Amino acid sequence: MTRGPTWFNITSLVVGFSFLYLPIVLLVIYSFNESRLVTVWGGFSTKWYASLLQNEQLLDAAWVTLRVAFVSASIATVFGTMAALVLVRSGRFLGRSFFSGMIFAPLVMPEVILGLSLLLLFVAIDQTRGFWTVMLAHTTFAMCYVAVVVQSRLVGFDKSIEEAAEDLGCPPVKTFFLITLPIILPGVIAGWMLAFTLSLDDLVIASFTTGPGATTLPMKIYSQVRLGVTPEINAVCTILVALVTVGVIAASIVTKRQQVQRERDERAAFGNDMT
Amino acid sequence: MKENIAAPKRRSLGAWALIAAPYLWLLILFLVPFLIVFKISLSQVAIAIPPYIPAFDLAEGWQAFRDNLSELSFENYIWLTEDDLYWKSYLSSVTIAGISTLLTLLIGYPIAYGMARSPRSIRPTLLMLVILPFWTSFLIRVYAWIGILKNEGLLNQLLLALGIISEPMVILNTNIAVYIGIVYSYLPFLVLPLYASLERLDGSLLEAAEDLGCPPWKAFWKITLPLSLPGMIAGCFLVFIPAVGEFVIPDLLGGSDTLMIGKTLWVEFFSNRDWPVSSAVAVILLMILVIPIVLFQNQQQKMSERDG
Structure with a gap:
């Protein structure tokens, strides 16, 4: 479907993307506001960022959140990749559709239900709640997202390379690490990043499953937001938005470059076969 | 999906372990918790820690189980039907989610359409721009709207300065703010599947229609719209289902009279500490959502079979 852009299409894109980005841009701008009143512009200032560094509670919460996100994303990536392999490669087994149902359900299930049930x-x-329970809860729903991302990568995958390795006597585990994993790696990395940001963002499930001493950053932000909009919160949000944006763009550039490189390698390999 | 039809090979121990590990994880941390919710929804509230009297305990043997079975209390469910707070919450959640889904479709369709019709070279960038907000915190995106929609907020300031209105509109803490919040937060969920099905659309069909003298609007109505239907349906489910149980948006943007079941459950659990009733609320919410979830999964399966 390629055709010249019409006025209608350009307008809808411009309006649509402004709608998506304007609120975030305004949030970022007002984090540099001198005035405590969030809606009155009082001049440029970075004082709210400085005051963040003194807010120990917030820093503690950020540290807890990063640890939870890192551990849960890593475990979720391992289990999610396994689940994707099962969905795409394991053929039929007892309860297969039940299994795929359990993978897809958490993607749409309301968070309040997931949080309450966990x-x-x-x-x-009788498990004391805290860091580990939040981590387990996040791993559970994040692995489903990882499974879906990795699965889409596995579906468009040339199976003959794997089969060739196995015919040549390569054991399955070795085949996985030498052949399958390098090819699906962009999917696995994307899955890890998705799991990481999902855990970083989550308020509802963390609120249910947390205990004393394990307050996460979204919970902290939420309790302050309920009291009103403050430039300090804008500053925290700006930092988070900046981190995620840089991360996502960097990752997409890296995977893009890898893909170009791999295509070049493949072409070179096939070229050698011909001669 | 072809390899699934082939007769299964004999599996090695390793292959079984591969299946067992994620399977067990989900059984223990996804399925069992639901059974527990169901069980607690049948028990009675108590002032204790945890604040309920267990309905039945499998450790006490068969006789105890039978005794307990006769004592099962459906009180929480009866309570839900008697107090109109609950059914009003369910009804208004479904209505708010439905209206928001329609609004998201109206706003998302032109965006997806514009993306699919843009030059091929800029499509990956546009796609990236749609996905990017999805990676940014949900809470932050909802929070950003508070500053805009407040009485003395940016939107009102702008409209007052332009002379369009003479006094500030009250938007925050109304259902309108909730609609805006849902549309804004879930827009990427709708645009992505819709864009995927619009992009795959065969342009030669439209050219043929044009050559045969079909006006563009009619070609859109007869060709583009029906062919993008699978993407539309998938997108609508992806917005509707989570929106029904939404908590953050009605809590931060809605008013005290905005009833949504996610919020009711939260209040019942955290403020009233009534675990059995909140479990019953969750069970019924799940039953309401089972139908759209199953429909959605069937549709996804059909789509992946057709593609595969």
Whole structure:
């Protein structure tokens, strides 16, 4: 579907993208506001960023959040990749559709239900709530996202390379690490990043499953937002937005470059076969 | 999906372990918790820690189980039907989610359409621009609207300065703010599947229609719209289902009279500490959502079979 852009298309894109970005841009601008009143511009200032550095509670929460996100994203990536392999490669087994149902359900399930059910599980087994329970909860829903991302990568994958390795006597585990993993790596990395940011963002599930001493950054932001809009919160948000934006753009540039490189390698390899 | 039809090979121990690990994880941390929610929804509230009397305990043997079975209390469910707060919450959640889904479709369709019709070289960039807000914190994106929609907020300041209105409009803490919040937060979920199906659309069909003298609006109505239907349906489900149980948006943008079931459950759990009732609320919410979730999954399966 390529045709010249019409006025209608250009307008809808401009209006649509302004709608998507304007609120975030305004939030960022007002984090540099001198005035405490969030809606009155009082001149440029970075004082709210400086005051953040003194806010120990907020820094503590940020540290907890980063740790939870890192650990849960890493475990979720391992289990999610396994789940994707099962969905794409394992053929039929008892309860397969049930399994895929359990992978897809958390993607659309309201967070309040996930949070409540996990909390009740932790209470039932008498598990003290805190860092580990939040981590387990995040891993559970993040692995489903990882599975979907990696699965889409696995579907468009030339199976013959794997089969060739196996025919030549390469054991399955080795085949996975030498052939499958390098090819699906962009998907796995994207899955890890998605899991990481999902955990970084989550308010609802963390609120249910957390305990004393494990307040995450979104919970901290939420409790302050309820009291009103402050430039300090704008500053925290700006830092988070900046981190995510830089991360996503960097990752997409890296994977793009890798893809170009791989295509070049493949072409070179096939070229050698011909001669 | 072809390899699934082939007869399964004999699996090695390793292959079984590969299936078992994620399967067990989800059974223990996804399925079992739901059974526990169901169980607690049948028990009675108590002033204790945890604040309920267990409905039945499998450790006490068969006789105890049978005794308990006869004592099962559906009180929480009866309570839900008697107090009109709950059914009003369900009804208004479904209505708000439905209206928001329609609004998202109206706003998202032109965007997806414009993207699919833009020059091929800039499409990856546009795609990236749609995905990027999805990576930014949900909470932050909702928070950003508070500063805009407040009475003395940026929108009102702008409209007052332009002389369009003479006194500030009250938008924050109304249902309108909730609609805006849902549309804004879930827009990428709708645009992405819609864009995917619009991009795949065969341009030669439209050219043929044009050559045969079909006006553009009619070609759109007869060709583009029906062919983009799968993407539209997938996108609408992806907005509607999570929006029904939304908590953050009605809590931060909505007013005290904005009833949404996610918020009701939250209040019941954290403020009233009534775990059995909040469990019952969750069970019924799940039952309401099972139908759209199953429909959505069937549709996804059909789509992936057709592509595969």
